[in-house]
Amino acid sequence: MSSEMDTAAFGEKHIAKGIGRLTKHVFDEGKGTFITTDKGVKLLDLTSGIGVVNLGHCHPKVSAAAAEQCMKMTHAQINIGFSAAQITLLKELIPILPHPTLDTVFLWNSGAEAVEAAVKLARAATKKPNIIVMQGSxxxxxNATASMTRSKTIYGEGHGPLMGGVFATAFPYYSQFGGATPDTPTEELVNMSLLQLKLTLQQQTSPSDTAAIILEPVLGEGGYVPAPPAFLHGLRKICDEHNILLIADEVQCGMGRTGRMWFVEESGVRPDILVFAKGIANGFPLSGIASSKALMDLQKPGSMGGTYAGNPVACAAATATIKAFRDEKVLENVAARSKQIFSFLNDLKASGTKAGNLIEDVRGSGLMVGLQFKNPALQRDSANAAAQNAKIQGQIAPKVVAECVKRDMLLLSTSVFDVLRFIPTLTISEEELSKACEIFKEALEAVAKDL
Ligand SMILES: Cc1ncc(COP(=O)(O)O)c(C=O)c1O
Known part of the structure; x- marks a missing residue:
C-alpha cells in the first residue's frame, strides 16, 4: 500500500473486482453536467450517475439542505421514533405521487432494498408467495432482486440459489420476439405479451399463488423501452381479475426522467405499489415504496425497518430536490431537451451516412433515450443469412462508448442487445446537449469507419 501508488491503481488493487466499471477515471468533483477527475480532466456526464443526479451534480440548494441537516441531526432511527426530516419530506412527496391512493410510504436506502420491501409487502398483504417479473427486467x-432481474444472466450467475417463487413473462419489446422488428405494430407486441402473461398464470404460477406482477414502466437495463399504455392497462385488468398486486418499479424512470414526475402518469394506470429511488434525493442514498394505507398497514409493526432507513440527511436532500423541480421548472427543460436529442438522433438515423445507417431504432421518453444499432451479428434468428455473414464483430455500442470516453464524455450502453442509453441530467442546457450530440456523432463516425 504505497502512498505513491496512483489512485486508480490503488482502487484496482483494493476495491472488489466484482464491481466492474466503464472507465478508470477517478471522479473527484461534480458540478451540473460535468465531473472533474483527480487528474483535472473535465468530463461531460451523459449518465448522471445512472439516472441519479437529475438536477445535476451538487445542485446548490440540495447540497445546502443536506449540509444544514448535517449540523442538526444525522441519524434519526425510524424504529425508535418519528424523524422530523422524514415527515417534512413526506409532506412534499405524497402530493406528487402518481395516484391519490398512494398515501403511505416506507423509506429505505437503495433501489434494490425498496424492491425487496415491495415484495415483502405484496407477500404479507396477499398471503401469496410468487412474483411475476418481465423478461429483460x-x-x-x-439476492432477492438478482432473482427478479432478467436483463442479463451476469447478475445471478454463480451466486445461486437465489430467491425462489419468481416467474418471468414477456415485455412488449420487439427484440425479445423472434421475427419482430421496430416496425412491428405496438398492438401486436402488446397482444403477444398479454397472451404470454395469461399463459404464465395458467402454466407456471396460478393466480392463487401469485402475489404481484412487477415491472419497470420503462424497461431500463433491459433496453430502454417504454411500456405502451395498452400494456399497462392490460396488466391492471389482469391484476384486478385475479387479486394480484401491480408494482411499478420507477427507480430509474421516475422523478421527472421521462418528462412527467412518474411514467405511469401517461397511461393513468394506478400501481398498487410504487417503488422509487435514484433521483429522489439527487445523489443521496434514499429509496422507498408507496401504497394505500390499507395495504401498507397489513404488515405487522416491527416487520419493516432498518438502521439507516430514510436517513434524515437524505430526506432533507429529497425535500430540496422536490422543491427545486417545482421552482426551477425542470420538467419544461426535459421537454425541450428531449425534443432536441430525439430530433438530432432521428436526423442522424435518416442521414443516409455510414454512421446513420448503423442505427436501427431511437426510442424512449423525455430524457430516458435508447438507441439500438442494426447489428446483423446480434440477430437472434440463426437462419438469417446476414447473421451468418456478419462482418461486425461483437457489439457496436461499447465501441462507441469507448470513443466517447476518449473525447471526455461519459455515455452508457445497456442490455444484451446493441443499445446505448442517453440519460443526461434533467437540467442540461441546450449548448451542453448540442456538444454531447456532436461528440456522440464523432464517436459513432470513428466506429463506423472501421466496420
Ligand atoms: C429499475 C431499477 N430498479 C432497481 C434498481 C436497483 O437500485 P439500486 O442500484 O439503488 O439498488 C435499479 C438500478 O439501476 C433500477 O434501474
Whole structure:
C-alpha cells in the first residue's frame, strides 16, 4: 500500500473486482453536467450517475439542505421514533405521487432494498408467495432482486440459489420476439405479451399463488423501452381479475426522467405499489415504496425497518430536490431537451451516412433515450443469412462508448442487445446537449469507419 501508488491503481488493487466499471477515471468533483477527475480532466456526464443526479451534480440548494441537516441531526432511527426530516419530506412527496391512493410510504436506502420491501409487502398483504417479473427486467443485485432481474444472466450467475417463487413473462419489446422488428405494430407486441402473461398464470404460477406482477414502466437495463399504455392497462385488468398486486418499479424512470414526475402518469394506470429511488434525493442514498394505507398497514409493526432507513440527511436532500423541480421548472427543460436529442438522433438515423445507417431504432421518453444499432451479428434468428455473414464483430455500442470516453464524455450502453442509453441530467442546457450530440456523432463516425 504505497502512498505513491496512483489512485486508480490503488482502487484496482483494493476495491472488489466484482464491481466492474466503464472507465478508470477517478471522479473527484461534480458540478451540473460535468465531473472533474483527480487528474483535472473535465468530463461531460451523459449518465448522471445512472439516472441519479437529475438536477445535476451538487445542485446548490440540495447540497445546502443536506449540509444544514448535517449540523442538526444525522441519524434519526425510524424504529425508535418519528424523524422530523422524514415527515417534512413526506409532506412534499405524497402530493406528487402518481395516484391519490398512494398515501403511505416506507423509506429505505437503495433501489434494490425498496424492491425487496415491495415484495415483502405484496407477500404479507396477499398471503401469496410468487412474483411475476418481465423478461429483460432489472431490479437490483441483492439476492432477492438478482432473482427478479432478467436483463442479463451476469447478475445471478454463480451466486445461486437465489430467491425462489419468481416467474418471468414477456415485455412488449420487439427484440425479445423472434421475427419482430421496430416496425412491428405496438398492438401486436402488446397482444403477444398479454397472451404470454395469461399463459404464465395458467402454466407456471396460478393466480392463487401469485402475489404481484412487477415491472419497470420503462424497461431500463433491459433496453430502454417504454411500456405502451395498452400494456399497462392490460396488466391492471389482469391484476384486478385475479387479486394480484401491480408494482411499478420507477427507480430509474421516475422523478421527472421521462418528462412527467412518474411514467405511469401517461397511461393513468394506478400501481398498487410504487417503488422509487435514484433521483429522489439527487445523489443521496434514499429509496422507498408507496401504497394505500390499507395495504401498507397489513404488515405487522416491527416487520419493516432498518438502521439507516430514510436517513434524515437524505430526506432533507429529497425535500430540496422536490422543491427545486417545482421552482426551477425542470420538467419544461426535459421537454425541450428531449425534443432536441430525439430530433438530432432521428436526423442522424435518416442521414443516409455510414454512421446513420448503423442505427436501427431511437426510442424512449423525455430524457430516458435508447438507441439500438442494426447489428446483423446480434440477430437472434440463426437462419438469417446476414447473421451468418456478419462482418461486425461483437457489439457496436461499447465501441462507441469507448470513443466517447476518449473525447471526455461519459455515455452508457445497456442490455444484451446493441443499445446505448442517453440519460443526461434533467437540467442540461441546450449548448451542453448540442456538444454531447456532436461528440456522440464523432464517436459513432470513428466506429463506423472501421466496420
Ligand atoms: C429499475 C431499477 N430498479 C432497481 C434498481 C436497483 O437500485 P439500486 O442500484 O439503488 O439498488 C435499479 C438500478 O439501476 C433500477 O434501474
Amino acid at each position: 432489472y431490479h437490483g443485485r441483492t
